[in-house]
Amino acid sequence: MSAPKPSRKRLWIILGVVGIIVIAVASVVAINLLSPKAPAPPSGPNVTIWNGSFCSDSGSCGYSPTVKNVAVGTTVTWTNTGITHTVTACDSAHYSSGGCPARDAAGLDGFDSGSMANGQTFSHTFTAAGTYYYYCTLHLWMRGEIVVQ
Numbered sequence: 524m525s526a527p528k529p530s531r532k533r534l535w536i537i538l539g540v541v542g543i544i545v546i547a548v549a550s551v552v553a554i555n556l557l558s559p560k561a562p563a564p565p566s567g568p569n570v571t572i573w574n575g576s577f578c579s580d581s582g583s584c585g586y587s588p589t590v591k592n593v594a595v596g597t598t599v600t601w602t603n604t605g606i607t608h609t610v611t612a613c614d615s616a617h618y619s620s621g622g623c624p625a626r627d628a629a630g631l632d633g634f635d636s637g638s639m640a641n642g643q644t645f646s647h648t649f650t651a652a653g654t655y656y657y658y659c660t661l662h663l664w665m666r667g668e669i670v671v672q
């Protein structure tokens with residue numbers, strides 16, 4: 524009986540093709556998960572807090588836009604689209620790889636959202652001109668600036 528041989532061979536070819544397709548799709552998904560992109564900045568006085576599958580460096584999570592220009596008196600609203608993050612004011616002189624240890628000593632208008640869960644928003648009104656630096660206390664490499672003119 525030599526009849527089953529060709530059909531078994533065909534089955535292996537089909538399995539091979541399916542396997543290659545599965546590996547190709549999985550690779551594309553993995554590449555997308557590992558190299559997240561910052562979302563386009565929202566319109567208006569808004570900032571989006573974002574992250575990819577994880578938040579391991581400044582390329583995988585952050586604020587969009589990183590630098591936001593607004594007029595004096597503007598209320599800026601941050602919306603968290605990712606894991607838990609914060610929006611915490613920082614004195615630029617203490618803005619380092621270690622985070623912002625002296626944030627409360629800053630003479631600038633301080634603000635701190637505290638822990639923000641996914642979907643939560645935080646707003647702050649900037650009443651004086653200046654550059655306001657901020658970061659995430661949970662991910663020290665997440666940094667942003669509000670330039671008030």
Ligand SMILES: [Cu+2]
Pocket residue numbers: 578607608609659660661662665
């Ligand atoms: Cu964070």
